[in-house]
Amino acid sequence: MSQPLVLGIETSCDETAIGIVRGRTLLANEIASSVEEHARFGGVVPEIASRAHLEAILPSIERAVRDAKISLKDLDAIAVTAGPGLVGALLVGTASAAGLAQGLGLPLYGVNHLAAHVSVDYLTHDLPTDPTIALLVSGGHSSLLQVNDITSSITKLGATMDDAAGEAFDKIARILNLGFPGGPAIDHDARNGNPSAIDFPRGLTTTNDWEVRPYDFSFSGLKTAVARYLEATPENIRADVSASFQEAVVDVLLLKALAACKSSGIDSLVIAGGVAANSRLREVAADRCAKAGIQLRIPSPGLCTDNGAMVAALGSLMVSAGRPATEGAFDADSSLQVERVSL
Amino acid sequence: MTISLVIDTATSRTVVGLVNGDQVLFEKFHEGATDHGRAVSDLVSQALLNNPNPEEVIVGMGPGPFTGLRVGIAFAQSFALAREIPLKGICSLDAIHIDKSDYTVAIDARRKEIYWARYSGGVRVEGPAVNKPDEVADYILGRHPAIGEFVRLSKLTNEPAPLYLRRPDAVPTAERS
Numbered sequence: 001m002s003q004p005l006v007l008g009i010e011t012s013c014d015e016t017a018i019g020i021v022r023g024r025t026l027l028a029n030e031i032a033s034s035v036e037e038h039a040r041f042g043g044v045v046p047e048i049a050s051r052a053h054l055e056a057i058l059p060s061i062e063r064a065v066r067d068a069k070i071s072l073k074d075l076d077a078i079a080v081t082a083g084p085g086l087v088g089a090l091l092v093g094t095a096s097a098a099g100l101a102q103g104l105g106l107p108l109y110g111v112n113h114l115a116a117h118v119s120v121d122y123l124t125h126d127l128p129t130d131p132t133i134a135l136l137v138s139g140g141h142s143s144l145l146q147v148n149d150i151t152s153s154i155t156k157l158g159a160t161m162d163d164a165a166g167e168a169f170d171k172i173a174r175i176l177n178l179g180f181p182g183g184p185a186i187d188h189d190a191r192n193g194n195p196s197a198i199d200f201p202r203g204l205t206t207t208n209d210w211e212v213r214p215y216d217f218s219f220s221g222l223k224t225a226v227a228r229y230l231e232a233t234p235e236n237i238r239a240d241v242s243a244s245f246q247e248a249v250v251d252v253l254l255l256k257a258l259a260a261c262k263s264s265g266i267d268s269l270v271i272a273g274g275v276a277a278n279s280r281l282r283e284v285a286a287d288r289c290a291k292a293g294i295q296l297r298i299p300s301p302g303l304c305t306d307n308g309a310m311v312a313a314l315g316s317l318m319v320s321a322g323r324p325a326t327e328g329a330f331d332a333d334s335s336l337q338v339e340r341v342s343l
Numbered sequence: 344m345t346i347s348l349v350i351d352t353a354t355s356r357t358v359v360g361l362v363n364g365d366q367v368l369f370e371k372f373h374e375g376a377t378d379h380g381r382a383v384s385d386l387v388s389q390a391l392l393n394n395p396n397p398e399e400v401i402v403g404m405g406p407g408p409f410t411g412l413r414v415g416i417a418f419a420q421s422f423a424l425a426r427e428i429p430l431k432g433i434c435s436l437d438a439i440h441i442d443k444s445d446y447t448v449a450i451d452a453r454r455k456e457i458y459w460a461r462y463s464g465g466v467r468v469e470g471p472a473v474n475k476p477d478e479v480a481d482y483i484l485g486r487h488p489a490i491g492e493f494v495r496l497s498k499l500t501n502e503p504a505p506l507y508l509r510r511p512d513a514v515p516t517a518e519r520s
Contacts (some may be wrong), residue, residue, distance in 0.1 A: 040515040047409060047511035054413050054505065058420050072425055088410045091380055095417035098384045102391070103425025329384030 004076040004319040007064070007100070008312030009057070011093030012085025012113050013140060014038060014049045016056035018064040019308030021316050026123050027068035029302070029309040032056035039180045043170065044139075046086045053092040061100070064308070075106055077325065079315025082110030082343050083336030085140070090332035098329065107325030109315045110343035112154075112336055113306075114141060117272040119150050119317055120303045120310035129297065131266050133157075135257040137281075138273035138306075139166030139181070142253075144215045144260055145338060147270075150314070151321040156338050157260050158215025161204075165249055165275045168219035172226055172245050176238055186242045187278050193243030195280070200225050200248040205255065214263075215256050222248055250281045254288055261294050268295045272310075277301040318342060348390060348397035348422070349493045352379040352415030353407030353435035354450050359386035360490030361393055369393040370490050379414040387418070399428050401493045403435035405506040406458035406471050407450065416505055432502035436460040436471050438488035449482040457482065458508065473508045 003023035010017040014035055020028040034052035038044045065072055080097035083090055094110065101108035118134045134145040142160035147153075163171070166183055173182025178189060203218035226245050230236060253275075261269055271285055276298050289296035303309060326343045333343070344364035351358040355376040361369035369390045373382035391397075402419035405412045416432075423430035436458065439448045449459035452473050459479050460470030476482075 041513045045511055045513040048513065050409065050413060051505075051507070051511065054417055057417065058424060061421070061424065088413070091410060091414050092417045095380055095383065095414040096421040098380075099418035099421030099423075100425050102384065102387055103422040329381040329388075331378075331380045 002320060004316050005070065005074055006077045006079055006312045006315040006319060007075050008308045008310070008315055009078070009080040009093045009097045010116070010306055010308045010311045011053045011057070011089050012081045012083070013089060013306055014044045015306040016053045016060050017306055017308035018060045019310065019312040020064050020068040020070065021123065021309060021312040023316060024123055024126065024313070026309050027070065028064040029307055030060045030064040030067065031307055032060050035181060042174055042180055046088050049086060050088040050092055053089055057092060057096050072104060075104060077107045077109060077315055077319050079109040079111050079311050079318070081113045081116060081311055082330065083113065083333035085113055085334060087332055087334040090334060094330070094332045109318050110326040110330050111311060111314045111318070112338060112341050114143060114145070114338045115150065115154055115341045116310040116314045118145065118147055118270055119314040120272065120299050120307070121270045121297050122150070122317060123303070123309060123313050124299060129268060129270060132268040132270050133257060133260045133264060133266050134270045134272065135253060136273045137165040137253060137271070137275035139170060140164050141273060142217050143338060144256060146260070146264055146266070151318050151323050152341055154338050154341055158213065158217065158256065160217040160219065162218050162220040163223065165217070165219060165253065168223055168249060169275070171223055175227055175230060176241065183275060183278060186246055187280065189239050190243035190246045190280065193237065193239030193241070195243040195247035197237070197240035198229060198244035200244055202248055202252040202255070205252060215260055217252065217256065219249065246278070246280050250278070250284050253281065254285055258288060258292055258294065261292070267293060269297070271296070271298045272304055274305040276304040345399055346394055346397045347399050347401050347494050347497070348387070349401045349490050350383060350387070350415045350419045351403030351435055351438065351488045351493070352383060352411045353403045353405045354487055356487050357382035357386060357415070358488055358490065359383065359390055361390045361397060362490060362494045367490055372487070376408070376411065379411040383415055383418045387422070397428065399431060401431045401433060401497045403438060403488055403493070404432040404502040404504065405435055406452070406473065406508045407435060408453055409507060412505060431497045433493050433496050433500065434460070434467070434471055434502050434506060435488050437467060437496055438492040439486045440489040440492050441483060441486065447479065447482040448486060449479065449484045457484070471506055471508060
């Protein structure tokens with residue numbers, strides 16, 4: 001099937017998201033977010049997210065089908081994020097997907113959230129991207145991947161050993177009283193600051209780290225360094241702190257991503273996940289990749305954060321590649337490893 | 344006669360049935376407090392072998408442990424959407440059949456509490472509520488919702504939303520000490 005019509009469901013965190021694609025054409029991308037309900041708690045509360053998913057999912061499916069101007073009966077397959085993510089949240093998606101698939105008599109693909117983030121890139125052009133290096137950065141994940149074949153073969157080169165990059169943004173935003181979610185707030189605040197005002201540490205970049213864990217990340221030391229700086233410098237300029245913190249994150253992410261391109265000989269880099277919406281990361285990535293002769297692909301900001309289009313995109317690629325659907329009933333897997341592109 | 348697909352995941356038991364009027368065509372359950380996801384899918388596909396074209400879906404809306412409860416409701420509502428057939432919700436405690444007219448039933452709510460409701464003349468007069476066991480008098484525990492009861496009750500009532508009865512555990516940042 002060259003142009004399969006696939007509906008994708010994503011509920012791994014706080015967005016209830018439905019996407020519909022035909023082949024590589026995006027037809028609908030419906031997102032209901034419960035982020036405002038979590039703001040006063042300073043982070044995502046799993047039970048609040050799960051309740052919001054159950055409330056939002058049916059209306060979201062109906063809106064997506066209307067937007068795409070299709071009928072559910074036209075679909076060729078259903079795809080759903082099976083993990084990793086919050087288990088209670090994932091289960092609303094997998095159960096809804098199973099109900100739809102059984103109701104419509106369609107194949108169901110349980111797919112990996114991280115692989116889906118990378119695959120959304122395929123909706124923006126007709127060229128095969130793989131093989132590619134992929135930097136996946138969000139509130140829950142910070143991974144560096146080697147994608148040999150997006151439908152079947154992904155190798156994890158490294159990941160964060162403590163906080164995810166987006167989590168670091170949230171925590172620093174909290175210390176700086178910038179609110180939740182922290183990413184957009186710091187991005188905005190940093191525009192009036194000097195990124196080289198304060199020399200914050202770049203985690204895991206000593207000579208020994210480059211030998212032992214070249215592609216792993218660590219952001220907890222950076223978080224502590226920012227907190228210490230604020231304590232020691234009551235007269236600080238907040239925009240400078242935001243800009244310098246952001247620069248430290250961006251710098252280390254790209255140092256390692258470009259090192260992975262160089263050592264693997266793969267001259268293509270995809271950056272995806274919520275942090276890929278960060279304007280400074282996009283700017284510095286474009287600059288460094290151009291200098292290194294690496295082809296850079298970053299989805300539009302709306303497709304970087306969690307969405308259903310990416311799940312539908314991966315499902316569509318799976319169908320086109322002739323990959324088998326997930327056999328029988330399956331459970332969500334909150335700690336699904338990225339090597340398992342699908343169940 | 345209407346063919347009804349019944350799904351309940353309010354207790355550790357996933358219950359699926361297919362009923363044609365008074366006649367139970369299929370009835371099966373799976374025991375396992377974290378198995379609802381797989382079990383619903385599995386049991387419904389078995390039920391559909393019996394008759395592939397249910398005309399309505401009846402689902403237990405709880406109360407029950409949240410994660411499992413949502414699995415049954417999510418599956419039921421999207422199946423009904425796909426088939427363009429009606430969805431009806433029932434309080435799962437109401438569907439526990441007790442051969443008396445005045446009684447109180449309870450199911451495990453975890454955290455050393457129970458979900459319960461009291462009935463008089465076969466009609467719910469108190470609850471559903473969640474309490475510590477010693478706050479509820481003479482309750483019957485350990486019984487499960489019955490397929491036939493869901494179908495009978497669906498003619499009388501419709502519970503549109505999940506019965507959580509507890510607020511999510513979370514403390515706002517401003518109230519943390």
